[in-house]
Amino acid sequence: MKNLTKRQEEILNLIKTHILDLGFPPTRADIARSLGFKSPNAAEQHLRAIEKKGFIKILSGASRGIVLNDSENDQIPVIGLVAAGGPILAEENVEKTIPRSNNLLSSDIDYYLRVKGDSMVDIGIFEEDLIGVSKSANTKVGSVVVARINNEVTVKTLIEMTQNKVVLRAENQEYEDIIVNPEVEELAIEGSCVALLRESI
Amino acid sequence: MKNLTKRQEEILNLIKTHILDLGFPPTRADIARSLGFKSPNAAEQHLRAIEKKGFIKILSGASRGIVLNDSENDQIPVIGLVAAGGPILAEENVEKTIPRSNNLLSSDIDYYLRVKGDSMVDIGIFEEDLIGVSKSANTKVGSVVVARINNEVTVKTLIEMTQNKVVLRAENQEYEDIIVNPEVEELAIEGSCVALLRESI
């Protein structure tokens, strides 16, 4: 699936917004009006280009016959046990996927991570809970982050972060702080925790 | 909102199915074809009747301009502070609503209740969390329930329940058990907690 140009992305977003707002896709004229085109054909040609790149399907002869090809995009993966080594989002780690429901949890969540262990119980994060992780949300001191230290994935609170010293704290007195020197050990902050789901109480 | 006739319900379902399948509503001709009408006007008149009863809105001049009025049905209310006296689901208690996403939290949730206080922190239920409450899920000893005692709503664990003695326990050592005699005091178990959402960590 090729990348869309900036303009094409704009149009795809317009289509999605239109569907969200009104419940059905826009016409060529709607698109032209929204983006200031003077000819509906400008919209038509953009749509053809977007279809060619695989993001939509145009049903010929049907008014507003624009079908989104969102299936993968629409699902949020739930990551169970992370196998040592590979990337978190590797397919073998995906336990299941759940449909993205735009409004349910407002934050932008890239994946859910199933919590293992009791190291965060003091702030109400329990074993088997699902943590909503955002890769893009900015991590600062005090954030609960998903960190990978020497290929092991862990959820902790970020306490200190300088060039040669990173402190991660469990929210459970029985655990000690993890102090890492990123210049010596492998450390990656994979994302920060922005939401929590518990499926059984 | 009046009830739909059998035929009108059939048409409303057809519209919903069409949207689910293709992503946009059917035309009058589509409806006529699907149900075997020989005139698109049959569909038109049904649509007008369904609109009059408040289930859809027809946008004039727009092709496929059928908007579902599903808002109440499809939304799960989020209950903030419960005003003393009235029913939990009374309109003044509804803080917002969030769309029901069948697969996200599998259990059948009738409403979300925003948690006040710290009485359940030991099992990871914190202030401002949203608890998914099911009215129909069977409550048994050990369940976390939403109880109403003398018009005050509270979330506690059900410890004991006999005809003249109900024990509710906070999951926080600083609180004492609540012991109620339902024959003397007013007590209602409104539902049990089946899920939890936390929107910020």
Place this chain on the structure above:
DNA sequence: CAATATACTGTATATAATTACAGTAATTAT
């Protein structure tokens, strides 16, 4: 008993919408 609602057929038309064809111009691949 009359008025209204339900459930259609049948015809017709204005307009909404897709879509083809003919251009222009700048940018990006090959």
Place this chain on the structure above:
DNA sequence: ATAATTACTGTAATTATATACAGTATATTG
């Protein structure tokens, strides 16, 4: 260097669609 892609304007025709008008027949409500 040449072809393809991107990003449009402008026009026009065909088809898709909404929607009004004129009926028929049965059921329900006031």
